[in-house]
Amino acid sequence: MKIAVIPGDGIGPEVVGQAIVVLEAVAQKFGHRFEFQEALLGGAALDVKGVPLPDETMEICLKSDAVLLGAVGGPKWDNLPGHLRPEAGLLGIRKGLNLFANLRPAKVFPQLKSNSTLKEEALGEGIDILVVRELTGDIYFGEKGRAKIPGGEKAWDTAVYTTYEVERVAHLAFRIARGRRRKVTSVDKANVLESSRLWREVVSKVGEQYNDVELNLMYVDNAAMQLIKNPHQFDVILTTNMFGDILSDEAAMLTGSLGMLPSASLGEGRLGLYEPVHGSAPDIAGQDKANPIATILSAAMMLRYSFYLEEEAQAVENAVSKVLDQGYRTSDIATPGAKIVGTKEMGSLIAQNM
Ligand code: ATP
Ligand code: MG
Numbered sequence: 001m002k003i004a005v006i007p008g009d010g011i012g013p014e015v016v017g018q019a020i021v022v023l024e025a026v027a028q029k030f031g032h033r034f035e036f037q038e039a040l041l042g043g044a045a046l047d048v049k050g051v052p053l054p055d056e057t058m059e060i061c062l063k064s065d066a067v068l069l070g071a072v073g074g075p076k077w078d079n080l081p082g083h084l085r086p087e088a089g090l091l092g093i094r095k096g097l098n099l100f101a102n103l104r105p106a107k108v109f110p111q112l113k114s115n116s117t118l119k120e121e122a123l124g125e126g127i128d129i130l131v132v133r134e135l136t137g138d139i140y141f142g143e144k145g146r147a148k149i150p151g152g153e154k155a156w157d158t159a160v161y162t163t164y165e166v167e168r169v170a171h172l173a174f175r176i177a178r179g180r181r182r183k184v185t186s187v188d189k190a191n192v193l194e195s196s197r198l199w200r201e202v203v204s205k206v207g208e209q210y211n212d213v214e215l216n217l218m219y220v221d222n223a224a225m226q227l228i229k230n231p232h233q234f235d236v237i238l239t240t241n242m243f244g245d246i247l248s249d250e251a252a253m254l255t256g257s258l259g260m261l262p263s264a265s266l267g268e269g270r271l272g273l274y275e276p277v278h279g280s281a282p283d284i285a286g287q288d289k290a291n292p293i294a295t296i297l298s299a300a301m302m303l304r305y306s307f308y309l310e311e312e313a314q315a316v317e318n319a320v321s322k323v324l325d326q327g328y329r330t331s332d333i334a335t336p337g338a339k340i341v342g343t344k345e346m347g348s349l350i351a352q353n354m
Helices: 012-030 043-049 055-062 086-096 110-115 163-178 194-207 220-229 241-255 293-305 310-325 343-352
Strands: 002-008 035-038 066-071 101-107 128-134 144-149 152-157 183-188 214-219 236-239 262-266 272-276
Touching: 002 012, 002 043, 002 055, 012 066, 012 293, 012 310, 012 343, 043 086, 055 086, 066 086, 066 293, 101 163, 101 241, 101 293, 110 310, 128 163, 128 241, 163 183, 163 194, 163 236, 183 194, 183 220, 183 241, 194 214, 214 220, 220 236, 220 241, 236 241, 262 293, 272 293, 293 310, 293 343, 310 343
Parallel strands: 002 035, 002 066, 066 272, 128 236, 183 214, 183 236
Antiparallel strands: 101 128, 101 262, 144 152, 262 272
């Protein structure tokens, strides 16, 4: 199994380093062999190659089974023109890999309930939601433009979805729900948008092939409200590019722990891109302070979605939970009476608890 490793900038190398420590422990315990190949992206690539996304980085990724990425960007490169910014490298790689779905779990570990922004009643035993956001269609890529009109200008963006685009992300969401609590909530604005009406029709049709999965249809304004009011009702949220952008950030903030949030972006084959939700955190880079758990949980998603190693993925997630049970915390998730540890110690503890 070939893994392209892109440490990137800021805390990226520190957190990716600990995810590798944990993957090595998985390899040992379960008798797998992971081949890691490092590649440059973002500021790290700019410093060495003069571009944020060197060709060889793209080649390494396309030859791999999965890509593990830290984070890119930082103040050092902030004044470069747009196409030379580290973030341009990140957008380029996401595009080059033909990813069509972004998966963002929002999970409140019971040990970290006090960090959540939710009230105790709304939180209950903790929440465990997976937002599946479509990435290739919608208002991001439809026709857009500007024109002069009397008294000023007009500007427009067009939301477009095809049957095929909705079908492929819907199948993915239903298959994923089968490995979870078997509930899909499809979120759209079908009372107003034609693209949402097609979305709703296609998702409902695909849903007929998954009789064992419950399907609910919800308007996005209601979904935004329900996430705060009654987050327990959600298992998998399946939604469009635009609504997914907003709802995945909303769901993430319910957990209150940026350093705990992983993500996966999937394409048609097994090749996927796995990265923490947080950025390069230049304010704490190089100080052994960063929480590596978001990246370690991203590696668990890699085991699950690119390598189909469910037992191994769960072993990583259980090890994280055990270390939290033992009272260890990085400073960003510190709770009263916790044992504060650095990036490296947190990674080693999780690896030892495998
Ligand atoms: P970007 O534009 O790359 O998303 P950002 O500045 O919006 O960057 P982050 O880099 O994620 O956001 O940082 C936001 C805050 O959260 C910072 O104060 C940072 O130190 C903190 N932070 C982010 N990730 C972690 C982590 N893994 N562990 C501890 N603190 C973190
Ligand atoms: Mg940011």
